[in-house]
Amino acid sequence: xxxxxxxxxxxxxxxxxxxxxxxxxxxxxxxxxxxxxxxxxxxxxxxxxxxxxxxxxxxxxxxxxxxxxxxxxxxxxxxxxxxxxxxxxxxxxxxxxxxxxxxxxxxxxxxxxxxxxxxxxxxxxxxxxxxxxxxx
Numbered sequence: 298x299x300x301x302x303x304x305x306x307x308x309x310x311x312x313x314x315x316x317x318x319x320x321x322x323x324x325x326x327x328x329x330x331x332x333x334x335x336x337x338x339x340x341x342x343x344x345x346x347x348x349x350x351x352x353x354x355x356x357x358x359x360x361x362x363x364x365x366x367x368x369x370x371x372x373x374x375x376x377x378x379x380x381x382x383x384x385x386x387x388x389x390x391x392x393x394x395x396x397x398x399x400x401x402x403x404x405x406x407x408x409x410x411x412x413x414x415x416x417x418x419x420x421x422x423x424x425x426x427x428x429x430x431x432x433x
Contacts, residue, residue, distance in 0.1 A: 298352060301362040302345050308425055312364065342383040350387065353408050362413040366424030372397060372416045380414055 303309050342363065352358035363380055370378075376394050384393050384403075393401050397416045402409055417425040 298358045299360040299362070300345075300349060300358055301364055302342055303364050304366060308364065308366075311425065340383075342379060343386045346383055346387040350405070353405050353410055356408055358410065360411045360413065362415070364415050364417070367416050367418035367422050368424055369422055371421050372418055375416050376414070384412065 301312060303312055342365075346361065349358045349361060365375060365379070367375060376397070380394050381392050385391050388403055388405050390403055393403060393412065394414050397414050399414070401412050401414075403412060417423065417427075419427050419431060
C-alpha cells in the first residue's frame, strides 16, 4: 500500500483529483496511492505514521510520502522540526530526512519501507497554493 500524508483537507482534495487525472492520462504507469491522509503539524504527522505501523508490520504499507508546505518557516525548518521528529517518535530513527525529494529506506521490525518527502515552496518558502498561483 502507498500512503501520502498531507497537511490539510484542501491539499488532500487537490492531490486526490490530480492523481485521478494522472491515472486517466497515463493508465499504464499504475500510479496507485491507496490513501491520502490529512495531518496538521508534527503530532498529526506522527499520528498518521503511528497508525501505519500495523500495516507496515503486516507488509502491507511499503511507501509513505509526506507532502507539506514550507510556509514562512522554510524547507529545512520543516525537516528539522516537524518531519524528522515525527519519524523519530514513530520509528526510533533520528534525522532520516536530510533534504526533500529523496527516497529514504527504513527498516522497521524487519520490514523495509520507503519514505518520500516533498515540501512545497517557491524560493524556500510558501505553499502549494503559491505554486499553483504562480503557474496561472
